[in-house]
Amino acid sequence: MKIWWGINIVWIILFVVNAIFVMLRKVDATGAQQTMQVRLFTLGILGIFFIFIVLCQLLALYFIKRSQRKK
Numbered sequence: 410m411k412i413w414w415g416i417n418i419v420w421i422i423l424f425v426v427n428a429i430f431v432m433l434r435k436v437d438a439t440g441a442q443q444t445m446q447v448r449l450f451t452l453g454i455l456g457i458f459f460i461f462i463v464l465c466q467l468l469a470l471y472f473i474k475r476s477q478r479k480k
Contacts (some may be wrong), residue, residue, distance in 0.1 A: 424459050
């Protein structure tokens with residue numbers, strides 16, 4: 410269970426760092442200027458990925474709790 414919490418903390422740190430990076434960059438890797446609309450769209454995609462990770466982690470928690478209950 411401690412490993413599960415550690416992994417979740419790492420995911421949260423990665424999400425926050427990526428969100429800060431997206432909001433602070435002026436130009437992306439292709440050289441396109443980053444407008445507020447593009448930044449918000451990118452944050453939306455990052456948010457959808459984060460929700461997917463949260464759902465996977467909740468599923469993992471369910472199986473961890475279920476296996477601990479059987480012992």
